Amino acid sequence: MARHFLTGAELTSEEQLALVDRAIELKADRLSSRALEGKSVALLFEKPSMRTRVSFDVGVTELGGHPVSLLQGEVQMGQRESPRDIGLVLSRMVHAIGVRTGPDELLEELAAHASVPVINMLSRDHHPCQALADLVTLRERFGRLEGLKLAYLGDGNNMARSLLTAGRIAGIEVAIASPPELSLPEAPGVSPEEAVDGAHALYTDVWVSMGDDADPERRRELLEPYRIDADLLAKARDDAIVLHCLPAHPGEEIAEDVLYGERSAVWDQAENRLHAQKALLELLLSAP
Numbered sequence: 010m011a012r013h014f015l016t017g018a019e020l021t022s023e024e025q026l027a028l029v030d031r032a033i034e035l036k037a038d039r040l041s042s043r044a045l046e047g048k049s050v051a052l053l054f055e056k057p058s059m060r061t062r063v064s065f066d067v068g069v070t071e072l073g074g075h076p077v078s079l080l081q082g083e084v085q086m087g088q089r090e091s092p093r094d095i096g097l098v099l100s101r102m103v104h105a106i107g108v109r110t111g112p113d114e115l116l117e118e119l120a121a122h123a124s125v126p127v128i129n130m131l132s133r134d135h136h137p138c139q140a141l142a143d144l145v146t147l148r149e150r151f152g153r154l155e156g157l158k159l160a161y162l163g164d165g166n167n168m169a170r171s172l173l174t175a176g177r178i179a180g181i182e183v184a185i186a187s188p189p190e191l192s193l194p195e196a197p198g199v200s201p202e203e204a205v206d207g208a209h210a211l212y213t214d215v216w217v218s219m220g221d222d223a224d225p226e227r228r229r230e231l232l233e234p235y236r237i238d239a240d241l242l243a244k245a246r247d248d249a250i251v252l253h254c255l256p257a258h259p260g261e262e263i264a265e266d267v268l269y270g271e272r273s274a275v276w277d278q279a280e281n282r283l284h285a286q287k288a289l290l291e292l293l294l295s296a297p
Contacts, residue, residue, distance in 0.1 A: 013120045013127045014289060015113075017137030017174045024292070025144070025178050026154065031288040032145045032281065039284075044291040045074030048104040052078045052130070053095075055086055055110040060255060061130050061138070064282040065107055072287055077103060087115050096123035105294055108132075126293040133167060139254050140171035141289065142281040143212070144179055146274050149281075150250055151209060155180035159252075160204035160245065161212045162186045162235045163262055164228070165193035168214045168254055184208065188231040201235055205245040210274075212252040213237050213262045229261065238264040242272065250274040 013019065020028070035042060050069045054062060062078065069076040086092055086108075096119040099106050106123060108116050109130035120127040129137055148154055159176060161169050165187040173196060176183035186205075187198030205211055216232045217225040237251060251263070251273045259265035268275060 012293075013123075014137060014293060015116060015120060015127065015129045015132075016135045017140055017171055017178070020178060022178050022180070025141075025175070028141060028285070028288045028292060029144050029148050029154070031291065032141075032284040033149065035287050036145075036281070036284040039071055042071075042287070042291060043073035045069060045072035045104075045294060047073070048294060049075040049077055049102070050105045050107060050290070051099050051103045052076055052107045053084055053086065053109065054078065054080050054130075055084070055108070056131060057081055058109055058131070060279055060282055061109055064286055065130065068283050068287040068290060072290060074104075074290075086110060086119070087112075092116070092119035093122045095119055096121070096127070100124040105290065128289065128293070131167070134170060135174075136167045136171045136254070137174070138282065138286055138289070139168065140175035142278060142285040143172065143252060143254075144175055144181075145281040145285050146250075146252065146278045147181070147210060149277065150274060157209045158182040158184065158207055159210045159212055160184045160186065160201075160208040162201055162204060162237055162241075163213045163232055164191045164216065164218070165196065165198065166214060166218060169193055169196070172212065186235055188235070190231055191228070201241055202244055205241055205249075208245040208249055210250050210252050211237050211242060211245055212254075214254055215256065215258055216262050232262065236262060236264065237267055239267060239270075242267060252278050255279055 066076045092115045100123045105126045107128040107130045113132045113134045173183050184204040185196045186201045192198040253275045
């Protein structure tokens with residue numbers, strides 16, 4: 010097992026599946042593990058959050074550890090203090106470091122100099138903790154991962170990239186439907202109809218994320234045909250579920266009746282951040 014969890018690609022297929030299954034066990038009995046007893050985890054939030062902060066804070070606490078949250082402006086990584094120095098200092102005080110930031114280069118520099126596990130809680134190019142929770146949700150709903158098809162509709166962003174990574178390791182076909190102007194270089198987008206054909210899950214993200222301040226109306230115009238609504242959902246499998254990493258803007262990337270409908274697994278998905286991250290913390294802090 011790699012020491013750090015920066016992109017999700019550090020996991021083997023066996024490790025990833027074991028994490029998913031462990032998360033489901035922890036969900037069934039939330040207080041069954043005290044794997045972090047006597048340990049502290051620093052949580053650096055260079056970008057604001059709700060689900061990430063609450064799920065990590067509660068997760069560390071339920072595992073018997075002590076979360077140390079450093080909020081936006083308190084550290085100013087790369088400005089007030091270098092990532093190298095932060096990694097060197099915190100490694101002498103805590104047992105793991107979670108980082109929610111912008112440029113991946115800052116995260117990579119911190120991890121290169123840290124002697125404790127570093128977890129990417131979100132970066133510009135990756136969101137591996139969310140993708141891990143998504144695998145837990147799929148495993149719950151379908152009883153397996155290998156052979157499933159997931160359709161992602163929207164901006165080719167960090168979420169799309171992490172789904173591709175996690176899906177490749179798990180044996181899931183991930184089809185990305187994005188406008189050419191917003192597609193990932195490694196995954197040219199297909200049409201929404203092609204993406205959802207035979208899909209077990211339809212996945213979307215906000216159209217205008219943090220940092221997407223340049224011409225948001227143009228982004229909305231480009232992404233309009235990629236909205237998940239009842240008509241698009243009807244083109245997928247009859248048992249297909251809907252996923253969204255949140256926050257959601259009903260009426261933009263997803264129709265309100267779909268987001269809150271009976272085929273939505275969004276709220277289980279959000280909860281599963283807690284359980285997936287607890288399983289990850291257990292693994293990283295028990296590794297030799």
